[in-house]
Amino acid sequence: MDLYEYQGKQYFARFGIPTSPGGVADTVDEAVAQADAAGYPVVIKAQVKVGGRGKAGGVKLAADADEARLHAGNILGLDIKGHVVRRLWVEHASDIAKEYYASFTLDRPNKTHLGMLSAEGGVEIEEVAVTNPDAIAMLHINPIDGLDEETARSWVDRADLDPEARAQAATLLVRLYHCYVEGDCDLAEINPLILTPEGKVHALDAKVTLDENASYRHPEWEEFAADDADVDVREKMAKEKGLNYIGLSGSVGIIANGAGLAMSTLDVVTQAGGEAANFLDIGGGANADVMAAALEVINADPAVRAIFVNIFGGITRVDEVAKGIIEAMGRVKLNSPVVMRLDGTNAVEGRKLLADHLSDRLIAEPTMLDAARHAVALAKA
Amino acid sequence: MSIFVDETTTVVIQGISPTSQGLFHGLRNKAYGTKVVGGTNPKRGGEVIEGIPVYSSMAEAVKDTGATASFISVPPRGAADAIIEAAEAGIAFIVCITEGIPAQDEALAYNRLVREYPGTRLLGPNCPGIISPGKCNIGITSGDIALAGGPVGIVSRSGTLTYQALHELSQQGIGQTTCVGIGGDPVPGTNFIDCLAAFEADPETKAVMMIGEIGGSEEERAAAFIADSMTKPVAAYVAGVTAPPGRKMGHAGAIISGSQGTAQAKMEALSAAGVFVTKNPTECGEKMVAIVRGLG
Numbered sequence: 001m002d003l004y005e006y007q008g009k010q011y012f013a014r015f016g017i018p019t020s021p022g023g024v025a026d027t028v029d030e031a032v033a034q035a036d037a038a039g040y041p042v043v044i045k046a047q048v049k050v051g052g053r054g055k056a057g058g059v060k061l062a063a064d065a066d067e068a069r070l071h072a073g074n075i076l077g078l079d080i081k082g083h084v085v086r087r088l089w090v091e092h093a094s095d096i097a098k099e100y101y102a103s104f105t106l107d108r109p110n111k112t113h114l115g116m117l118s119a120e121g122g123v124e125i126e127e128v129a130v131t132n133p134d135a136i137a138m139l140h141i142n143p144i145d146g147l148d149e150e151t152a153r154s155w156v157d158r159a160d161l162d163p164e165a166r167a168q169a170a171t172l173l174v175r176l177y178h179c180y181v182e183g184d185c186d187l188a189e190i191n192p193l194i195l196t197p198e199g200k201v202h203a204l205d206a207k208v209t210l211d212e213n214a215s216y217r218h219p220e221w222e223e224f225a226a227d228d229a230d231v232d233v234r235e236k237m238a239k240e241k242g243l244n245y246i247g248l249s250g251s252v253g254i255i256a257n258g259a260g261l262a263m264s265t266l267d268v269v270t271q272a273g274g275e276a277a278n279f280l281d282i283g284g285g286a287n288a289d290v291m292a293a294a295l296e297v298i299n300a301d302p303a304v305r306a307i308f309v310n311i312f313g314g315i316t317r318v319d320e321v322a323k324g325i326i327e328a329m330g331r332v333k334l335n336s337p338v339v340m341r342l343d344g345t346n347a348v349e350g351r352k353l354l355a356d357h358l359s360d361r362l363i364a365e366p367t368m369l370d371a372a373r374h375a376v377a378l379a380k381a
Numbered sequence: 382m383s384i385f386v387d388e389t390t391t392v393v394i395q396g397i398s399p400t401s402q403g404l405f406h407g408l409r410n411k412a413y414g415t416k417v418v419g420g421t422n423p424k425r426g427g428e429v430i431e432g433i434p435v436y437s438s439m440a441e442a443v444k445d446t447g448a449t450a451s452f453i454s455v456p457p458r459g460a461a462d463a464i465i466e467a468a469e470a471g472i473a474f475i476v477c478i479t480e481g482i483p484a485q486d487e488a489l490a491y492n493r494l495v496r497e498y499p500g501t502r503l504l505g506p507n508c509p510g511i512i513s514p515g516k517c518n519i520g521i522t523s524g525d526i527a528l529a530g531g532p533v534g535i536v537s538r539s540g541t542l543t544y545q546a547l548h549e550l551s552q553q554g555i556g557q558t559t560c561v562g563i564g565g566d567p568v569p570g571t572n573f574i575d576c577l578a579a580f581e582a583d584p585e586t587k588a589v590m591m592i593g594e595i596g597g598s599e600e601e602r603a604a605a606f607i608a609d610s611m612t613k614p615v616a617a618y619v620a621g622v623t624a625p626p627g628r629k630m631g632h633a634g635a636i637i638s639g640s641q642g643t644a645q646a647k648m649e650a651l652s653a654a655g656v657f658v659t660k661n662p663t664e665c666g667e668k669m670v671a672i673v674r675g676l677g
Contacts, residue, residue: 103633106484108597111491111568116633125632143489144496181485189633207632214483216458259565260539260594263620268661270623279624314509314523314544344544345523369663 001210004047006089007224008206015179017172017190018202022091031072032065034090040064041093044071048083054123056080061093094204098162099192101125102173103207104180107140113180115139115147117159117173121192147177161195168201169193184214234278234301241293243280250275251379253298253307253336255291257282257316265310268368274376277304287320292328299334306378308371309340318342318350326357337378339363341371383513383559384534384579384586385474385502386450390517393448393472394420395463396455397435403454404430406478406521410452413524415517418446439470452510452519453477460506461486468498475570476519477505487568494570503570509540509562512547522547522560530556532676533669534580536573537592538565538599539620542662546592549666555673558586565594573603581611587676588614590669592662593647595621600647608654614672616657618665619644 003011009019022038024047025031035042046058053059058080060071068090078085101121107114118136120128128135137159141147152170161169172193180188189207196202215221238245244259248266252274256262262281269276278298282290298307311321321342329338337360342350351364358364365371394407397420404420408431411417419434419442426437436442439451451467453460453475460479467475487506494501504511510520515529526544528551535550535557537543543562550557561576563569573591580586589611593600600619607615622644652658657672659665 101632105633106488106567108567109599109602111488111495113488114633129632142492142496143485144492184483184485186484187633191632211484213457213481214485217483256541258539258541260537260543260592260620261541261545263539263594263624264542264545264618264662266623267620271660276623312541312544312548314521314526314541343548345525367663369661 001212001221001224002049003206003208003210003224004049004087004227005045005206006047006087007227008208009203011183011208012179012203012206015175015183017175017179018200019206020091020094020202020204022089025072025088025090026086028069028072028076031088031090032068035062035065035068038090038092042068042090043093044068044075045089045091046075046078046080046085047087047089048080048085050081050083053080058085094194094202095197096192096194097197098165098195100161100165100169100194101136101191102176102193103187103189103191104177104185105187110140113141113143115141115155115173115177117155119160119162125191141177143181146181147174149174164199165195165201172201184211184218185209186211234297237300238280238297241297243282243294243297245297246279247301248276248278249303250277251303251305252375253277253301253304254310255280255282255294255298255307256310257312261310261312265308265368265372268372269308269376272369272372272376274372274379277301288324288327291321291324292331295328295332295334299332299336304336306336306375307334307338308375309338310368310371311340311342311344313342313344313346313350317346318344319346319353322350322353326354329357329362334361337361337363339365339371339375339378341365341368382583382585383516384576384583385504385559385561386511386513386517386519388516390450390474391416391418391446391448392450392452392519393418393439393442393446394433395439395451395453395467396459397422397430397433398425399430401454403452406454407433407452410518410520413518414515415519418448439466439472443470443472448472450474450476450519454479457481457483461490464490464503465493468494468501473501475501475503476508476510477503477570478508478510478520479505480507482506482566484567487566491568491570504561505564505566505570507566508564508569509543511559511561513559514557520562522562526551527560528554528556531558531585532556532587532673534558534576534583534586534589535560535592536576536580536589537562538594539592542592542620545662546590546666549663550590550669553666553670555670558583567597573599574606577603577606577611577615581613586613588616588669588672590665591615591617591656592665593617593619595619595624595644595647596642598642601650604650604654604656607651607656614657616659616665616668616672617651618659618662619647619651622648
C-alpha cells in the first residue's frame, strides 16, 4: 500500500524522523486555517499517489492567506495524470541550503536491504543515477546485522554530505532504517532530505510503501487504508470482494486462477489481436462464491464486450469450478458472452457438467489460444 | 535421476492438525508415494493423525525419524520461525508454500539460513512445491498431471503456469525428471540458477523448460548463467508481456532496476543467451516437445 505524502510524514513522525510542521486540508477554508497555523510562507501540496505533481501545478508557495486561498482553490480538483486532487498538505515553507536523497528498499538480487544516499537529491535524482551513478552511495545491509550509528556515520561521509549535516543525517538514517524494518515498509524514501541555512536536517517529502503482508501486526495502518479515496472504482469493488484485480482499458474481461496464468491470459488475448479489460486472479479456490464475485466485478465494467474464463485445475478440481460457474451464471445476469477454457484435474468431468449449459452466451474452447481467439472475436463483433 | 528430492526423501509436515492445510496436502503427497514420516505440533506431540506420528518439535521429529525434508504450509505469522526451526533441526530441504509472509521476515529468515545453516536449502516461500514424478511430491502440485521418466526438467516462478507446463509435456507423452516451483516472492530460497545448475548436473535431464514472470531480475541473471554454464537446451516463456506496468516504487525502484524487470527485457536477455523463447505456455510446451524429439 502506497501512502500519501501526509500519511508518510505521520508515519515518519512515529519513528522520530523530523518533518516540517503542517497539516491536511480538504477544503479551501481548511487550507487557509492550516496555513495560518503553520506560519507563512507555506507550501501547499496536492496529495496524490503519482509522481510529477510539481510540474503539473500541484505544489505552490503562498506568502500570505490570500495566496493560500488562491492556490488551494486551484489545486483542489486538479487532475494530475488521472488522479483528482481531493486533499492538500499545507506546511511551513523551509529555506533550503541543500537537497539530499535517502531511501531504504529491498535489493532483490542481493537478498539484503539496500540503503541509497546522495548529496545530489531533488527532482532529478533518477537522472543523477544514470549520468553520475557514483553520486549515489549504496549501502547493503544484512537484515541480521541492521544499521548502527557508526556505519551510518561512515555512510554519510562516503556520500559526501555537507559536514554540518552529517551527524544529524546519520541519526535520521538510523531512524529511517527502523521505520523501514519495524514499520514493515517495502520502501521508505525521502526526496528531498534537506539541510536548512540554520543547519537543520529534515524530511521535506515522504514516499512510503507498506508491505500489506504485515498488516496483521499493524492495526494502526487501518486509518491509512480508510483514507484511500484515490483508487479505480472497479478495483475498490474487487478489493471489497477479496479479489486480486487491476483495471485496464480493453474490452475482454479476464478471469484466471493464479497470477502467472492471469498474466499469460493477458498475453494470449493480445496475441489474438484483442485487449484485456482487466487482470483478475481468483486464486486457488474457484468456488461458486468466488466465481460469482469475479463475474460481478467484470460485469460492472461497461467497456467489457466478452469474458474469458481461463482455469487450470490443480488442487482445485475443474468439476468444482464448473459447478461454480453454473451457479454463478444463475446468480449474475451477464451483459457479455463468456468463453471458457477449463483444463487440469478432472477437466473431463467438468466439461461434461457444463455441456448442457452451453449456448452462444456460454462457450467452451479446448485450449487457451482457441478461447482467446474466440473471446477477441466476440469482443470485436 | 531427479534433483533435490527423490524416492529416498523423507518428509515431516510442520504444523499438523486434523484441520490443517499441511495435513490435507501432506496426505495427498503421501498418497502419491512420498515418504511422509511425521508431523509436528507443539500441542499434539505423541498423537497419531491419519497414520502420521506427531512430534512436538522438529528436533524430536528429526531425531526419531531421520527425516531429510520438511513441508511448511502454516499461516504467514508463523512461517519464518518454522523455517528456522527446521534448519536448526538439521533438515536439508525445506518446502514452504505459505503465501503472504512479510518481506522483512522473509529477508531475515533467508539471510539466517545462508549464514547459520548453509547445509539447508529452502524452496519458496509462496511456491507450489516440487515433484520428481513417480518418486516424491512435496507441495500442492497435482501428481496426475506429471509423467515419470524424464527427460525434461521444469523450473517455474508461477504456480498455475507450473501445472500448465507439466500438462503441456505430459499430454504429448514427454516426462519430467523434476518440476520445481520456485515461487514469486521477493526473496526466494531457491532461484532459477540453483535449479538450472542442478538440472545441468543431472545426467537424466536432457532439456529444461523455464517459466518466468515480470518483475525482479532473476530471469536476466538466469540468462547470464545459461550463456556461461549450460550445455543443455532451454525453452522459456515469460508471463506478463502485456501485463499492466507495476506501480513504480518511488525513485528507488527506478534507480536500482533500470530497464530490467519487463517481460521484454527478460525475453531479450534469454534469447541472447541461446534460449528458445516462446510467446505463450502452449508454444513453450510444443517447442520443448520438438527439442526432446530432436534429441532422439
